[in-house]
Amino acid sequence: MTAARTSAPASLYRRLLAWLLLPLLGLGALMLAQAYIGAREASDRAFDRLLEASSLAIAEQVKWQGDRLWLDLPPAALEMLTTDAEERVFYAIYNASGDYITGSARLPSGPERSSGKPLHYADITWHGLPLRLGIRAAQIDDWSQRERFEVRVAHTREGRERLTLSLFQGSLARLALMALLAVGVVMLAIRSALAPLTRLRRAIRERDPRTLTPLELPLPRELAELRESLNELLARMRRVRANQERFIGDASHQLRTPLAGLSARAELALRQDDPDIWHAALQAMGATSTSAARLATQLLSLTRLNNPEATAELRPLDLSEIARAATRNALGTCHRAGIDLGVETPQAPVSVAGIDWQLEEALGNLIDNARRYGATRITVRVLDAPATLEVEDDGPGIAADQRLVVLRPFHRIHQDGAGSGLGLAIVDGIARTHRARLSLHDAHQGSGLRVALTFSRDRS
Amino acid sequence: MTIRRLIGRPRQRAGRRSWLVLIWLAAVWLTSTPVVAQNSPDAQLHYASSPASDTAASRLVVHGALDVPLIEPLLDDFHRRYPHIELTYRNFTTLEIYRTFMSNAGEVDANEATADVVMSSAMPWQYRLANDGYAQPLYSESARNWPDWARWRQELFGITFEPIVIVYRRELAERFGAVESHADLLALLERESEALRGRVVTYDPASSGVGYTYAIEEARLSPRYWELVAALGSVDAELVGTTREMLVGLAEGRYSIGYNLLGSYARGFVRDHPELTIAVPDDYALVMQRLAFIARSANNPRAAKLFLDYLLSEAGQRVISEQTPLGAVHPALKGDGSASALRARLGGALRPIPLSPGLLATLDDLKRQALLSRWMREFRRGAATQNTHPSLRKTP
Incomplete structure (x- = not known):
């Protein structure tokens, strides 16, 4: 896994292979260990029969004779302990109190005694030799005499090891074959499971980069989800492109109208000789070009606001100060138009993260809008918890079903007005930059409009 | 008369120490073995190593229960082939061999008395020493090809056929x-x-x-x-x-x-x-066979392996067959008294005493x-x- 991660592009194929083969490897090791233990137990069981038979043959020859235990040791009892592997053989007889009677080695009594069974086995090391020891507890049942004794026989492990090895080799071959099959199957399975991914990749790569049509190819469920997500993204991109195209069309249309007006006016004036007419024409052209310049400025700022990759850094600032500055800027214009402009701020500063000039522009646009649409009284208001900027007027207001549409660029409620139709769209863009919500409401009193910019609590 | 002696012998008590019994048994066993009967004063043979050879000089100590006249041709021939080995042969009774060996068993020291190769006709005792792990294996080619009936575990080899x-x-x-x-x-x-x-x-x-x-x-x-x-x-x-x-x-x-x-x-x-x-x-x-093995505690295992390999080689067996009255085991030798000749004449009637745990029962x-x-x-x-x-x- 780590290897796949360090070599730069992590391969899904390799990752799957690793996650499948590593557990498989672990499982294989476990099975090998189990097979070895099993083989060892099987060979011990087989060879313990020899200890059993030998100890029985010896025990049967133990007699009570002349006030002592007596053994006429049958040589065959020792010979049966040895196989082709020519094991070393040891035997001993002990009486009930643990005294050595006879034997070829003083064999220990074994580590623990499991009661009940007459015979038990132990693996011991005697003088550096690993031995398998069999201990038989027996008893002489004579007419007059009842004497307990123990036959201990032992031999070295060569024969057992040979048998273990041959049994283990058998299971080793079987396991190796299984492992080979498993690896092959896993690799095939991964390949076939990843085949649709390759098809998807090929389908995407082969597309014309300008096409935004949805992908149509049959895929398994997991990849179908990916395909749907891709198609949704493509759909969004189509919508965005349509919006952009419309915006460009609208913008060029908007700019063409004043430019066409300018050239018509200039042609008209040039046909006259009266300097007064020229003067009037120049005045009119000056006003038109001013509004065209303003339109261009607004288009620029809207484009800038809509560019998601050019986000300016947000700094903490006080909303009350913004509101006061915007009010100060608009005060002259409003005064000349005879509009009552006021500002309401709370005592404590209302702090948000934002860009001061953008917020000032948003407030300026809102005041400007209210002024243009016939308000006589405009209130700029700052609210705390949640931090909100509000501009309320007593103008005609906007019907509830129009309130979403007016946010679109170039939308004007009254086609005859001097506005560009970009004011609210710019405010909306600024609101999005600040992750604030722009909402339109009825005024608290009367018929006016109340526009609110509500900042989210998250001030990061 | 012997019978009376046997009947009159005091019975061993249960509390006795077993090694005393073993030694008593060995004493009874071996005082009468023919080889041992004439324990001649020249019970030791020594061959100095010749410094001329380019091979590094080494030493070898052989303990055997074989009278000097019987073993001498073998040792002469071995010394001629490997003059760089300083060879010491000591003749013991089979009991002494066992006792000397057990007193040195497990201790590897520079002591001269420690045997590298042990040869004896006391088959059960030799078998017991090998069985108890006092011998070390020899895997030379002649050792691997040695007849199964004259070999135990590559450790104990019957070198004669009597x-x-x-x-x-x-x-x-x-x-x-x-x-x-x-x-x-x-x-x-x-x-x-x-x-x-x-x-x-x-x-x-x-x-x-x-x-x-x-x-x-x-x-x-x-x-x-x-x-x-x-x-x-x-x-x-x-x-x-x-x-x-x-x-x-x-x-x-x-x-x-x-x-x-x-x-x-x-x-x-x-x-x-x-x-x-x-x-x-x-x-x-x-x-009967004389059994030889290399001691696990041998000071000179390389020389010991050379010597035992020589005893099992066709050359060594030929010396046994031609220069001593002992019979050779090597299947390639067909001379008088050899295992092959006797087998050809008597076939299945020959009963070599098997090198098997049954020998332990004898003890x-x-x-x-x-x-x-x-x-x-x-x-x-x-x-x-x-x-x-x-x-x-x-x-x-």
């Missing part, structure tokens, strides 16, 4: 016919018990370890052995401790027939005494007492029937 034989005087064959088998002997003893009274000699199993080993092996081979023991009892057979005593008695004419003599000694002796005849029984013949004290009491019972039963109720005697 059948147990019957030796009789020529005039016995002229009078009663040749004795070629145990069945012949049994028939002869039962038929001519009066004529042979006191003129038959064999091992005393009670005082001779070798005799005891033969008795235990023969009892395993055939239940008719006990009839033979009874028949020996019925002719009041003389019971002695060594092959040499039997041979000398036969040569002097005190005995007409000797049963269970060590063939290798008999061969050499009979060559100088034409009035004697050797018979390897053709129904079954026990075969069991209680087993020994049980067998000896049975042996003496059979022997005396034969004597009694002969003396009191000749008419009731069984006939084969």
